[in-house]
Amino acid sequence: MQNQEGLQADGEVDSATSAPSTQFDDWANFADNDIMQQQSSIQAEEAEKIPFEPLSSLAAEYQSGSTILLEKIKVLSEQYAAIRRTRGDGNCFFRSFMFSYLEHILETQDRAEVDRIKANVEQCRKTLQSLGYTDFTFEDFFALFLEQMESVLQGNEDSISHDELILRSRDQSVSDYVVMFFRFVTSGEIQKRSEFFEPFIMGLTNATVEQFCKSSVEPMGEESDHVHITAISDALGVPIRVVYLDRSSCDTGGVSVNHHDFIPADSDLPSASGSKTISPFITLLYRPGHYDILYPK
Amino acid sequence: MQASRARLFKEYKEVQREKLADPDIQLACDDSNIFKWTALIKGPSETPYEGGVFQLAFAVPEQYPLQPPQVRFLTKIFHPNVHFKTGEICLDILKNAWSPAWTLQSVCRAIIALMAHPEPDSPLNCDSGNLLRSGDIRGFHSMARMYTRLAAMPKKG
Numbered sequence A: 001m002q003n004q005e006g007l008q009a010d011g012e013v014d015s016a017t018s019a020p021s022t023q024f025d026d027w028a029n030f031a032d033n034d035i036m037q038q039q040s041s042i043q044a045e046e047a048e049k050i051p052f053e054p055l056s057s058l059a060a061e062y063q064s065g066s067t068i069l070l071e072k073i074k075v076l077s078e079q080y081a082a083i084r085r086t087r088g089d090g091n092c093f094f095r096s097f098m099f100s101y102l103e104h105i106l107e108t109q110d111r112a113e114v115d116r117i118k119a120n121v122e123q124c125r126k127t128l129q130s131l132g133y134t135d136f137t138f139e140d141f142f143a144l145f146l147e148q149m150e151s152v153l154q155g156n157e158d159s160i161s162h163d164e165l166i167l168r169s170r171d172q173s174v175s176d177y178v179v180m181f182f183r184f185v186t187s188g189e190i191q192k193r194s195e196f197f198e199p200f201i202m203g204l205t206n207a208t209v210e211q212f213c214k215s216s217v218e219p220m221g222e223e224s225d226h227v228h229i230t231a232i233s234d235a236l237g238v239p240i241r242v243v244y245l246d247r248s249s250c251d252t253g254g255v256s257v258n259h260h261d262f263i264p265a266d267s268d269l270p271s272a273s274g275s276k277t278i279s280p281f282i283t284l285l286y287r288p289g290h291y292d293i294l295y296p297k
Numbered sequence B: 001m002q003a004s005r006a007r008l009f010k011e012y013k014e015v016q017r018e019k020l021a022d023p024d025i026q027l028a029c030d031d032s033n034i035f036k037w038t039a040l041i042k043g044p045s046e047t048p049y050e051g052g053v054f055q056l057a058f059a060v061p062e063q064y065p066l067q068p069p070q071v072r073f074l075t076k077i078f079h080p081n082v083h084f085k086t087g088e089i090c091l092d093i094l095k096n097a098w099s100p101a102w103t104l105q106s107v108c109r110a111i112i113a114l115m116a117h118p119e120p121d122s123p124l125n126c127d128s129g130n131l132l133r134s135g136d137i138r139g140f141h142s143m144a145r146m147y148t149r150l151a152a153m154p155k156k157g
Helices: A008-017 A021-025 A031-047 A056-062 A069-077 A092-108 A111-130 A135-152 A161-168 A172-192 A194-204 A209-217 A226-236 B003-019 B104-116 B126-133 B137-150
Strands: A052-054 A080-084 A240-244 A260-263 A280-289 A290-296 B025-028 B038-040 B052-057 B069-072
Touching: A008 A135, A052 A056, A056 A069, A056 B137, A069 A080, A092 A111, A092 A161, A092 A280, A092 A290, A111 A226, A111 A290, A135 A172, A135 B003, A135 B025, A161 A172, A161 A240, A172 A194, A172 A209, A172 A226, A194 A226, A226 A240, B003 B025, B003 B104, B025 B104, B038 B104, B052 B104, B052 B137, B069 B126, B126 B137
Parallel strands: A240 A280
Antiparallel strands: A052 A080, A080 A290, A240 A260, A280 A290, B025 B038, B038 B052, B052 B069
16 A cells, blocks of 8 residues: 555554554443433333323412413313323324324224224325335334224224223333324325425424424424424324413403314315314313323313 | 344345445344344545445344434544544434434445535544644545545555
8 A cells, every 4th residue: 555645644643543443342432322321211211100180280280380371271171171191202292192093093983083094094105105215114113003093993802991002102112103103104294295394394494394304303202393283184184183371361361272273184084075163183282392182071 | 122123124135135226335234133233335436435445333222213223433434423433423313313214224325425524513533523624624635545545445465
């Protein structure tokens, strides 16, 4: 080997080059990885604490807080009976949506809804394929979600009870896979209709649609925003109500609680064609930075 | 554990099938352990790494693909985002921006892209980062080139 152009600096680095490569066998050097592991163990600990509570517990939480919030909680308690708390790890929207949806199927045993959602899931699969995603990168997540949906339908060998649904939703090996399924579905929908979503994404970040999906939709722990909720509601054809509990107040003096209904764009819901308004069976409570599940009276 | 094994097996089959599709990457699984992989990647052209072949080691965690593989350079490389001693790589998709949509193969592609487009503002190798940040492109190139020749090219008989 010849030393030619621009190697004036070689004198001082000679010693470093002779370091044997065998010293790199030690995996303990991964400081970043240690941090990630510790973080996920803290999150696992927190996951044990997701109770189902009457709405009064929410009032207790804000006892010494803002009066606007307390009044809003009073208004809420006229319509809603209970709250189910979701772990706050950035996946709370998807996890709330998962539990709320599966619980709805478990309680209604609505087979038509299951068939409808399955057809939409197949559509999502095709969307990802046409976007160039390799099947094996997402198929395990799709399979696990479909499995959960089958198991909340009663009368099968592997049907599960409500208690079991709660246990599974707390089990990361199930729950995280379903969250990831939703993330794939959301990402696929946003990219498929990138022209529609682009202005919203431009408003949130400086990223392109594809960058946004790669950095803010697909990675676990990335929080969900309007864009995510719109996309998943459209992709699966499931309406979602989000009730906002924040300190905003209206000028007229009276306290009211805002909500927004995400109604699927190309809704194939039976009631969508008529003039009847769709009432979402999934209601989530949004407090800045976090989603929980609300139960109507 | 079972899920990660199944996924890795699919990746293994895909790698076998696509062996010739990407001549810049040779990915291989350890004979006895599907959680250990190595890759040989070619230094991208028009960079100081051109002509070099760099070895990467993958350690795949049990929670894969929900968690990223740990990847590091076994071949010494002078690059702002690679730790000079440990070979650790500073790349967002190997940390917070990871998602299961990535594969071991596409991680290799991302690392090749990182070799061609260093990010000197978040350096693991400060000497290398400082050369680029101070605008000493020539100094950076000659150092990176020297290490490519010393560590990543076959010694001529």
